[in-house]
Amino acid sequence: MTDVQKDFAQGRAAPAKPKDEEVITEENVFDRPDETMGFFPGQVYKDGVVATLLLIACTVLSYAAPAPLAGPADTASVDYVPRPEWFFFFYEQMLMFFPGYALIAFGAVAIPTVFIVLLFALPWLDRAPVYSPVRRPFVTIVGVLVIFVVLMNMLLAVSRIINFPGQ
Amino acid sequence: MIGRLRSQTIETGKFLADWMEDRTGVVTQLEHFLYEPVPKRGAWLYTLGSATLFLITLQFLTGILLLFYYVPTTDHAWNSVYYIMNEAYFGQLIRGIHYWSANFLLAVIGLHMARTFFTGSYKAPREINWIVGVVLLLLVIGLAFTGYLLRWDQDGFWASVVGIKIGSYSPFIGPYVTHFLLGGDVVGPATLARFFAIHVWLLPAMIAPFIGIHLYLLRKHGEFGAEFEYTDRISKLHERQREEGYRQHEFEDDEEYDYDDELDDEGGTTHHRRDGE
Amino acid sequence: MAELQKDRITRGDFLGFGVMGVIMGGIITVPAAAFLLEPIIKIDVLGQSNVGDDWQEVGPVADVPVEEPEVFIVEFPLTQIYGDREIQELAPEVPRSQEDFTLTNAVWLSWKAPILEEGRLGNQANSIGEPEKPAFLEEKSEGFTPEEIREVEESLNILSNSCAHLGCPVRWITNVDGEGEFLCPCHGGIYDINGDWYGGPPPRGMYRYTQFEVRENGRLYIKHAYDVEEGIPGFSTQEPYVV
Structure with missing residues (x-):
C-alpha cells in the first residue's frame, strides 16, 4: 500500500504535492533535499555577499595592515628570529615535542604523513550512511580532538613567541 | 523610436543567443549551471566552498599582476617587491590582496573542510570529491610555503630554511628532497628560481584541473549540505520502515515477496528519475 | 550522439602504440627528469658542491675574547645557475653584470672549555670548566710560530650559526644565572660554549667547520665543510645544508 492509498483508506486528504508520492527508501532518501532553490539567484546571491565582504576585507587590510616585507634575506644573520606564518604555528609547535634524530623525523614527517593518509582514507574509515555529527559520535569526537589539539598548539606557539626574549 | 530600438535590440539579442546555442550549446549549459536546484536551508554554510573558489581566483588574478613587476633573482627579488609596495600604482593593494586573500584562503579552507567533515558530506557517492579536496588542500599548503620565499626577505627566507630542513628529515629521501628544493647543496639563486617555478607554474597548473574536477563532481552528485536538509524525508523513511516492521509481524509468509517486489519497483523509478535529469 | 564504435585492436596497432609510447615517453620524460633532478645528480651522485673550494679568511684569532664567542661573517664564492662563474668565463665577450x-x-x-664530565646527548649536558685562551695571544696577534699555530688550532671552536635542529640562526645569550649559552630562537635548542648539546630538541651539537687553518699572520682561514655525523645511512645523516 502506498502512502496515498493509506491516506485514502484512513480518510485523510491526499498530499498536496504529487512529488511526495515518491516512495522513500534507504537508497534514495538523500537524492533530493526537502527544500531546494535554484542555484541562481538564491545561492549565487549569498555567495556574492560573502565574496564581496572578503574582497572589502582584503582591500581594507592591505592599507590598514600592509603585506609585510622584512629586510632582505641574510644568510649570515645571528639576531633574526624566524617565525612561521600563523597557519604553520601548530606544526612548528609540534616539532618542539620531538627532540633527537629519530623523533624529529617522526614528528616532522611521519606523523603528518600518517595524518594525510588518514584524511585520504576518511570516506572508507567512516562508511555508515549516517550523516549527522550527533549520530556518529566517534568520528565527531576525533574531529573535535584534532581541532582542539591544533588550536592548543597554536596557542602554545603564540605564547612562546610573545614570551621570547627580545621580541 | 525608443520602443523600436528596444525591440530591435531584443531581437538581435535573441538571434545571437539562438546562434550561440546552435553552434555551441552554451545557453543550455548555462541554464543547467544557473538553475540547478540546490539545498535551501544551509545556504550560508555552503558559501564556504564558493568563498574558497573566489579567493583562489583572486590569487590567480593578483598573482598574474604581480608577475609584471616581480623579478625572481636573488639580487633583485626583494627590490622588486619593495618597488611594488612603494612605487607601483596600487602595488600595495595588489600585493595586499594577494597576501590577505592567501591568509583568508587557508582559514576558509579549514572551515570548509570542517563543515564537510562534521556533516558527513564525504560519504558515498562523494568519496572522490573528498579526495580531490584533500589534494587541493595539500596544493594550497604547497603554494603558501613556496610563496613565502619569493619575497626574499628575512621572514620568508628563514621560514623556508626551516621548511627545507624539515624536508631533510624525511627518512631515506631526505637529502634528495633538500637538494631538489635548493637546486644545489646550499641556498642560492637556484633555490629562488625553483620556488618561483613551483609557486607560479607547477602548483597553479596542478590546482586548476583539480578545482575543475572538484566542481564537476559537486554538480554530478549535487551538493550534500547536511542531514538537516533531509529531515522530512528521513522521518518519512523511518515511518515507512516502522510500518513495514508491523506488517512483517502480521504477514510472515508474504513479507519476503512483497518486499523484493517493492524494492524492484523503487529501483526502477529512481533509475528513471536519474535518466530524466 | 552517435553509437560508440569499438573496433578490435590489431597486433599491428598494439605494436604501433607500443613504439609510439616508448618514443614519446622516452623523449618527454628522460630529459625532463634529468633537467629537473640536476642538483640531485650533481650533488648526491657526482659529489659536487655549489660552494667554491678556496680558503676564506675569517679574522684575527686574537680578537676572540675568553668569556664569550665572537661572530665573523665569511663570504664563500657560490656557483649556482646564473651565479655560476663558468658562465662568465665561457662567454667573456658578452658584456653583462x-x-x-x-x-x-x-x-x-670561541675558545674551548675543558670537558670535566661527559654528558649524554639528549639527557645530560657536558659539565665544562672555564674557556682557555692561549696565553701568548695577550702579547702578540700575529707572527705565530708553528707550535703556537697548532696550539691555537687545537683550542678553537669554529661553529656554524645554523642550528642543528632546523637551521635557524643561533645567537649567544647570557641566561638568568649569568651563564652564557648558544640559543636557537626557533625551538629553544641550547648549546654550551663548545657548541655541544646543552638542552632542547637539537639532535646533536652545533656544526663545526672541519677544514681550517691559522696562518702566520694570526688569522683563521676556513673552507665550507662541516662535521657531518654518519648516522644510519639515508636515515639519520644530517648536513647543515642550506647555508
Missing part, C-alpha cells in the same frame, strides 16, 4: 654571487656564513669562534 659581472657580479659575484656569494654565500655568506656567520661563523662563531
